[in-house]
Amino acid sequence: MNATAPFSGGGIRLLVLAAAGAALFAGVPAPRAQQAEPRETTASAQAFLRTPPKRDYAKVCRKIPRPQPPAVDWTKWDGRDTTVPPERMLADAGRYAAGGADVARDRALARRMLDHLAARSTAATPEAKRQLALSLTDPAAGPVDLKRAETLLQEASAALRTGAALTLGRLYRTGALPAPDPDAAARYLGIAASQGDPAAALQLAALYATPGAAQPFDNAARHFLTLAVIGVQTALAGGDCSVLTDVGDFLLGVEGDAGAAAAARWYEVGAGVGDADAAARLASLHETGRGLPKDTAKALELWELAARQGSVRAMTAAARLHLAAGRDTPSAQQLLSRAVLAQEPDALLLAVRYHRGDFTGKADPVALAASLDNAAAAPSPAVEALSAQAFAYRTGRGVTADEARAGAIYERLGAMGSPEADVAYADYLLDQGLDLREAAARLTRAAGAGQPAALYTLSEIGRCVPGAASPEEAASLLARAADAGNAAALRRLARSAADAGDGAAARGWLDKAAALGDRRAMVELAVLIDGGVAQEEEAVRFAARAAAPGDGVVPGRLALADAYFAARLPSKPGDGDRLLATVAESGNGDVDLRLAKRLLAHTPVDDAARAQAIGRLAAAAGAGNGEAMLALYRLGEGVADKTGVPAGEWLLRAAERGEADALAALPDDEAAVRRVLAGVGQRIVCDPRALALAAGLYARFPDGGAARAEALLRQAERIAAERPRQLFGLGELYASGAATGAPDTARAIRLFERAAAAGHPKAATLLGDLHANQHGAEAAKWYRLGALAGQPAAVRGLVVLAGRDASDASETALAALREAAGNGVPSALNAYGTLLLTLQPERGQEGVALLTQAAETGDVTAMKSLARLYAAGLNGGRVSADEATRWTRRAAEAGDPEAMYQYGLALDLGFGVKADRQSAMRWQKRAHDNGYIR
Incomplete structure (x- = not known):
């Protein structure tokens, strides 16, 4: 049966019950018969567990009393004896341990109260010992002491405290105590089962269903499953309906949706009689779609039901669903405020996200700073809260910038050792260019624990850092990240598919990312979809979803605005600027950068506009945006006065981050170049142009620079192979000498040929130009590819070749022009028509017709x-x-x-x-x- 005490160890119990369900419903074979069970009894037990018995639960179940306010304000208690009855003090300790709408969670205080009660001899002492033991296993309540916890539970069990025996057996069973002890687990679970606790019988069934477990008698697992059914029936008959949740927890362990669907039936009954735990579990199933159709509205209804029963977890979940759907209502704010007051960890983090503007697009710096302090001061603060606080101190968002304090928080994260903390610390090391090797080690450890973000970042290291991994290894990491639901990995796979011309595969990856709520993927889907009216309507729906209020509103509106500015999606004049205006106060560095660029490019730049733009750029640069740093350098005059950093220093910082244009603009200063290369070497730089420019910088130094430069160039070519235009850009750097210190025409031509063969028309045209003077036929071959792709310069090259004296090149050029004109290329229609008029007057009418066709297509x-x-x-x-x-x-x-x-x-x-x-x-x-x- 459900323990009403706060330290009931629900997570451990759920784990064990899940294991029991999985093993028993998988049909564990029975050992040789020693104590036979009638087959129909086992079948009946399993059938009973799949569906709750039909009863009038509203009449049968005892009402769950609402928790009373604490008898006194225990936060002022000095630890001495009190006149408050021990049973009431025990109940109050539970209130502080669990938190609630009217009681702020304080697990350290609850432990002190329980310690006081456990040291006395009263009727409340055995239960106080049980709860204190569980508190001693909880790091959020203070130092962990597993040995004392074991002793306390043994003492409480000796006092015939059923819950203590169940708890001790459970801890032995799961290995939460220093070493698993199946014999001790069986002994203490047996004590609890003998006292009629069906949860203990279910755990015994789990114990004996474990493969290789010593069997006390034949069919032991099924025996205890039947015993559990008897206990459940007895509890229900007596009006104790908290057992409904125990059975549901057990059934969740059945593999597949069948177990979850069966569990939902028990939770539904529990929720119907006002059990907050049952309502919360049922809400979770509806929200995730596990065993039930996914139904966010029903989930919200159940979360709110549990919240009315005082569940702080449910208050947080209900507030989250409201905000995620864009409903920033007084109801959502009240739910969140009540959960924050109770110091619910998830609520503290949700408050950080709310005040950061994640749901509304408008940050509240003052409230954010307070929320960050509140969340970070929790006994076991969330990694995301600490990371957000460190970022705030690093960038000065809502607080006075303090790099030393930010660094100390990141070091705290680095010492935590959890997978999530490893990812946060690694991101910090990479962003600051501190230690690429250590970051990779942290990410590898986190990836081993299944962290999707770690898998994705490792795939980027493998893709972009010379010598880090083979292409196959990087691709494997990317695929694993996508399988784990990382939206960035899904978008990258979609881009790769689109570059390869596989629109269907790209759509599939983006659909998966959008289903996870990724707003950027929704915008990419809107761009990808093209065609008839139905497709246009679908594109509009995706764009609307990307811009809707709620979780992810800032990146969604930013991505949509970018698509409008780049004419990748149809829009009306001003649509992009209006979208940016709605997230202008989000505190997002990328938004600040876009707004600054719009100010500088699309308005008369007076002193006020310039100052505003510099302020936006400084905020974006403070958040680590290299493009903003480069923009500050280019503004030059007045930047130092307004940001406290000279323009030249902004250039170096941008270059350290691998900003290609900053690398290209570096002064010929050895100290500055060495500093920049050291910074680039500790970061993930995935821009082939930046890698090539860095290689060109290395080429300046004789002390080992050549080998490093060549490694960077090989990596640049490897990345550039993903996109023809990148191959072309890299070829230009070889041709100019920026990548190698001196022009390397042969290498440039090789890259241009790869780009042209992959469909890059400018590369084909440039190759035609390179061959035109000496190899006319070869030039015509490349010009043909450019002309067919609609490149006017390639058409002009063909016209020149066609106008030469009769030769293979002129004939090939004329044929290429004819082919391009036949394909409806406007510039080719114009050129070929003109050639016919001038070179073959007898075909003049045909020439005029071609010119007219070109003109009708809009060719001026x-x-x-x-x-x-x-x-x-x-x-x-x-x-x-x-x-x-x-x-x-x-x-x-x-x-x-x-x-x-x-x-x-x-x-x-x-x-x-x-x-x-x-x-x-x-x-x-x-x-x-x-x-x-x-």
Whole structure:
């Protein structure tokens, strides 16, 4: 039966009961018969556990009394004897241990109270010893003392305290005490079972169902399962319905959804009679979709039911669901405030996230600082809370910046030893460029414990750091991170699939990330989806989900705004800026960077706008954004006065983080370069261009720099192979000498050829240019690829080759132009049509048709060519001022400044159009405004 005491060890009990369910329902074979059980009895027991008996539970179950307020304010207790009755003091200790809406959790105080009661001889002493023993196993309540806990439980068991025997047997069974002792576990569980505790009988069933366990008699596991059923029936008949939750916990261990579905039936009955524990467990099943259809609304209803019964955990969960769905309501705030008052650890962390703006997009720095202090001061603070506090002190968000204090908090995290703490500490080491090797060791340890974030970061180290891992090892780590539900890993796999042209696979990975609530994936899905009306509507839905209030609102709106600015998604003027404005006070460094760039690029930059932009950039740079650091360097004048850091220092800091443009701008100063290279060497740098530029810096030094430079270049090429445009960019660095200290044309051409073969049109065009003077046929081959991809420069190269004297190159070029024109490439239609008109006059009409086709697609050059043709009579001798001016006007309306000027002249002279002096002046002005008339 459920213990009402706070230190009931529910997590350990649940673990053991789960093991029992898994083993028993898997059909453990019975040993040789010593004590036969009727088959129908076992079948009946299992059938009973799958479905609660039909009873009028509202009448049968005893009402669960609401906890009373403490008799006195025990926080002021001096430890001396008190007139409060021992039983009441024991109940009050439970209140402080569990916390609640009207009592702040204080497990250290609860332990002192229990220690006081355990040292006396009263009716409350055995239960006080039991609870004190469990407190001594809880590090959040103070120093752990397993030996004393064992002694106390033995003493309480000797006093025939059923719960003590059950607890001691459970601890022996799970090995929570210094060493597992199956014999002692069986003995103490047997004592509890003999006193009618069905939970003890279930645990005995688990003990004897364990493979290899010594069997006291044949079918021992099934015997105790049947005994448990008898105990459950007896408890229910007597009105003790807390046993409903015990059975549900047991059934959760059945593999698959069947056990969870059976457990839900027991929890549902318990929740129906007001059992907060049962309601909370049922809420969790509905929220996760385990054994039941996923139903967040039903989960919220149950969490709120449990919260009304005083469950602080349920208050936190209900507040979380409200906020995650974007419902920042007084009800959600009240639930969270009550849970925070009770010092519920999850609530303390939720308050940090709420005041940080994770759900609303608007941070409250003052409240955030208070929440961080509150969460960090908890006896067992959450890793995320400590990490957030350290970040606040490092960046000055809501508090005075204090790098020493931030470092001390990170060192505290590093000493904790948990997988989550290892990840947080490793992220700090990497971000600050302190120790890549130590960070990798921490991440490896955390990955071994199954931390998805550790797996992903290790995959990035393997992908980007020379010598860290093979491509196969890095890919394996990435796949494991994705399988574990890491959204960043899922997005990376989606990008790789999209780069490889596999849109279906990309969609699959993004769907998985979006199902986890990843807003960036939702934006990528909106971009990926293209086609008919149904697909457009789906894209709009994904974009709306990404921007909706609730958990992840800041990265979602930022990603959507970026998509609007880059024209990756259709939008109305100002949509991106309006989105950014809604998260302007989020305190997010990436948002600060975007806002600063918009201020500097899209408004008249007066002193106030410049100062605001510098403030935003400084905030982003303080959060570790290398691009913001580089922007501060470029602003130059006044930056030092406003940030306290000289512009040159911002350049070095950006370069240390592997910002490619900062590496390219470094001064020729050996000390500065060595400092930058030391910083780059301790970070994960995944930009091939940055790696190549760093290699170029190493090449300056004779003391071992060449080997390191070559390693960086090999890694850069390995990463660049993921995307053709990166291969092209790397080739440009080789061609310029920035990657190797001197131009390396052969290596550059090799990369350009790889990029062109992978579909990069600029690489193909550049290769054509490189070969044009000496190898015309080879040039035509590459120009052809660029032309088919719509590159006007490649088309121009083919025109030059086609115009040479008869040769294989000219014939190949002409054929390539014909092929590109046949594929509807506008610039090729224009060029091939013009060639036909000039080189083969007998095919003039065909040439005009091609030019017209190009013009109809919006090609302004073709429009202007047609205008000249009709004006000069090169269209088979047909002169038409009307047609000439019509095409000139279309080119002008398409935005061509020269055509604007010429159309103005036509209007002024009445050439092919009715003379209109005023309209002519307007077009002349437009030509001037667009830079044509100087």
